[in-house]
Each structure stands twice: as C-alpha cells, then as structure tokens.
Amino acid sequence: MKKSLVSVFSLTLLAVFGANARADILIGVAGPITGPNAAFGAQFQKGAERAAADINAAGGVLGQQISIRIGDDVSDPKQGISVANKFVSDGVKFVVGHFNSGVSIPASEVYAENGILEITPASTNPQYTERGLWNTFRTCGRDDQQGKVAGDYIAANFKGAKIAIVHDKSPYGQGLVDVAKNVLNQKGIKAVIYEGINVGDKDFSALIAKLKQADVSLIYFGGLHTEAGLIMRQSADQGLKATLFSGDGMVSNELSSIAGDAVIGTLNTFAPDPRKNPAAKDVVEKFRKSGFEPEAYTLYSYAAVQIIAAGISKAGSPDDAQKVANSIKTGESLSTVIGDIRFNSKGDVTRPDYIIYEWKKGEDGKPTYFEK
Template structure:
C-alpha cells in the first residue's frame, strides 16, 4: 500500500510539474475567415511568433505560454462565442480582437471572466472609455487618427468639396465622424455624408452621387475591401478624386482590389513598425517564414511582450493584477517602441502619420516608404 501511495504521489508531482511548465494560457481572437481575414492573419501571425520566441527563450519565469486561437469572423456574436470559449478553457489573457465592433462586446465577457484583453487594432474611442479594468490596446484611437486626417483635409482641401463615406460599423463610422469633427474644428465642412453596408459590392449609385456633386476628395471610414471597390468604381466612372482612409485600409489587398486607381490614395497609420530598430530580429524571423509583418502584425507581437513584462513584474497571471500594473504607466520595451498606458488603457504616445499609396519600382501600388512629412 505504501508503495502504491508513493507511486501515486510521484505521478501527481510529475503531472503538476508538467502543468506548471505549460500553464499560462493566452488566446488570440481575430477574423481568421470572412472579409477581414487578411488582418486576422496579421494578428495571429504576430501573436504566434511572439509566443514561439518567448517559449524558445525559456518562457516566463520557467513557464511556457500555451496559445489558443479563436475565429470571430468580424462578427460580434461570434466574437462573444470565442470569448466564452476562452473563458471555459482557462485562458488568462487575450490578444484581440481586430474589429472595434467585436472587441467591445467581447470585452464584457472577458471582464466577467477576469481576463485581460489587449487589442492591436481596435481604435474606436468607446473601447477604453467605459471605465473597465481589463481593456488595453497597442494602437491609437480614432479621435487621434481623425485629428491628423481632419487637419490635413482642412489645410490641403480648404474650400474644396469633401465627401465622407463610412461602412456603418463602430470603427468605420466612428473614424469618419472623428475626422469630420476635426475638419469642422478647423473651419472646414463636408458636402456629402453617406453610409454603405459592409460587404456591399455595387457602389455605382454612390459613385454617381459623388460624381454629380463634383467631389474633390472622398474620405472613407472602413476597411480595405469596400475601400478598394469604391476607388475602382470611382475610376470606372471617370471620377478622379483621391480617396483618403484610415488604418483599416493598411493591407496590400486594398491596392489589389482597387487596381491602378489606388495610386494616390491617402491613409493615416502609425509609423512603419517594420523599420523600428527594436523589430530588426523579429522582422527577420518573419521574413524567414516568408511572412511580411505588415500593419498590425508587430502590434500583436508587442501585446504579448507587454503581457510577459506584466507577469514578470507582478509574479502573477491574474488579469486584474496585470491590469493594475499596466495602468501604473511604466514603459515596456516592444518591437514597436516603448509602450506605456494611461489610466484608461490607452497608449500614452499617439503617433499617427499620413501615407500616400504610390506605384513602386516593382510596379505595385504600396504605402511602404511613402510617409508624408506634412
């Protein structure tokens, strides 16, 4: 009997040891399928690479990260289902989601489950304005991004006819409204304000309206799929006005969908993280896998780095303790630069700049390297 008990105790200790070596569960929630799958791949690639690199270096205090992924398909209900799945799996922290309209309802589930959430891409102001303890982001906000776009429009298109189009989502409409607010604060105005539905393919009636109004520039709040279709159909109808958008068009597919007419489009986004000296080795690791860590890939990687630092500093994986630490405002070195948080969970260094999509030497329309100085 004593031998059996000792054997059982030894097995129990081994199981415990194994559990401790792999018991920090982290989730990545992103649109792996659906219209924003290109962005979903960025979030998943960034998170996966960060987990691999941390585990290869010995984990966090000897514990390995175990990654679970969930496909929200850019659908709020599916995002809530993913959140509930993570909660039932014992996930401690989540990187995601991409869409603001998904991140916001999912965050309620995460808060109830004691899970800290860092989104690499959801810029809607509401995400961090509700007084919740668990919401953070590695990106900026729509009011910051809108201020850059609105100021540019006011300066460069003074007295011109500016149209605003959005996709009716919390992100798209929110960004369009913040940009319009900034434009009006500088004395500018819109002559047309229209909404389209996500997934809408035929925008000919809208384009006809834009053409009839003799629009000089179109500001679009939304993501690359509809933005690409809009610019293509504008050119098809002979409307030469440029299109301006936000970070939602920061993917190569915008130019692929938009075609040659995407040349000259404007976009607000953060400085290219791939050029950050701190990202050199990580970018090389992605390139070795034939992955271009564009747009939000490194923002997702940075989110994992931030969580790692918080665990190391607190000695805990408790979501509330991690959140309390991050809200102290202490900077964490990441691949996108030092990140520190204010009390709301927003980064303290908003850094949106303006890009122009232009044809490069290879004949492709891209924004890489086309940052505008003013």
C-alpha cells in the same frame, strides 16, 4: 503495504500532471482568421506566434512556456462573443485581439467578467477603453487621434475641395469619420455628402452617381480595405476622379489587389512604420526569412504578447490577470518591438501615433503605402 505504494504512486502522478497543467501560459489570439478581413487575422496570428516562440526560446516567463490558442471571430460581434466564451472555458487568462472595434467592445465585457486581460493591436474606437473596465488595453492609438490628424490634413491640403464623408456604419468606421467631420466643422469646412454604406456591399454605383453629381473631389472613408477597394475601382470605372482618404483599416496590400491601379494616390493614416523601428530589426528579419512580410498590425500583435509577458513577470504570477493588468498600468516604460510603451490608467498608450501615408508604386511596380 500495497495500499501505501499505490497511494504514493497516485500522489506522484497527481503532482506530475498538476505541474504539467500549469506548464503553459495560455494566450488567446482572436481576430478574423477567415473571411474578407483574413489578411489582418493573419497579421495577428503570425505576430503573436512569433513573439511566443521567441519568448519561449529565451526561457519563457517565470519558467513557464507560452501557448497560443486561436479564435476566429470572422469580424462578427456574435462570433466574437462565442470566441470569448470558448477562451473562458479553455482557461485562457490573456487575449491578443480582437481586430474590429465592434467585436472588441462586446467581447471585452465577457473577458472582464471572467478575469481575462485583453490587449487589442488594432481596435481604435475610443469607447473600447473609455468604459472603466479593468482589463482593456491596446498597442495602437485611438480614432480621436487619427481622425484629428486626418481632419487637420484635409483642411490644410484640400482647400476648396468638395468633400464626401462615407462610413460603413461600424463603431470604427463611423467613429473615425465623425471625429474628422467635427474637426473640419470647427474650421468652417462642411462636407457636401455624409453617407453610410453596409459592410459586405459590392455594388456602389448609386453612391458613386451621387458623388459625381455633387462634383466630389475628396472622399473621406471610414471602414476597411474590402469596401474601400471596390469604391476606388468602381469610381475609376465610372469616371469619378476623387481622392480617397481613410484610416488604418487600409493598411493591407490586399487593398491594391481589390482596387487595382485606382489605389494610386489614396491616402490613409497609420502609425510610423513599425518595421523601421530599430527594436524590430531582428524580428522583421525573422519574419522575412520565413516568407511573411510583417506589415501593419503584425508587430503590434507581437508587442501585445511582449507586454503580457512583462506584466506577468512584474506581477510574479500568471494566475491573476487583474494583478497583471495593474502591473502594466503603472506608467512604467515597457520595451517592445514597436518601441517603448507606457499605458495610462485606461489602458491606452500615452504617445500620439499617427502620420499620413500615400499609395504609390514601389520599386517592384506593385502599389503599396509610403510615408508622406
């Protein structure tokens, strides 16, 4: 009799703990939580956590709650692989991340081999979705889209300018400028300088001297706000009067903290401000009440969690990420805070999504980016 009671009790415990083990849907959030690009990591984390909280408050997904796991890749490909392997060992099936294309691309291979779906809010290099992997999605656009927008804008608005093309040698930075360069070349416009810098460089005096000697009036830059801000500030200090034009790696107000007033007049491409989308109104208010401004990729991260949740619901289970991936590659419209999204068979959004921004001082006297 005792044996029987113990057995029943043990089975009951197993059932309870087994149910609890399945209670949470684990979503990893991977990006530069620390390091020079931590502002973007914060956007990823805040966006995903807010989305999870809102979905959980509404009853979760198929009766299960979402639990967020954070992975800090410090914008480093090797660390990104470590984060990916940690997510694998933790049983994560879905990842929002990474930020840098140079991290997302190698990490996605680890995820593909281990049955993990990845949605990046920010990695724009075309190769991320061009390799035929089943698991790669993005809520942002691609560099072959924003590079063309930039090239067309430069050709139309900087006629006769002496153009320098500078990049940080990363898949994102060099990939972006090469698209714009090709667009300009097709229009008969040649850059007077094509130069690479290193991520983490602090002193750009030699580069600026070269730009001054060539009488450059426009710098098209491929890279992130950390190096761009230093180039702007040092250019102003050394008397180089040139407009800097770049991509979506500029969309952090930290840029003005680095560049100071030299940021005024800077141009960049990015999507139409998602904070202005009517679908985001309530979410934006929640962020602002909490003291966090949901700029740049915050809502793209929020949308990534929404898409994962919608895919799980359509698939009927969170257990098979490949089935979830197939369920959101159908071309069916998915409602998100950044608007309705459809994915093609590669995992790219089907709408072109880039406009031009200019950095100016706002009503509070602080520089930020405004749609032109």
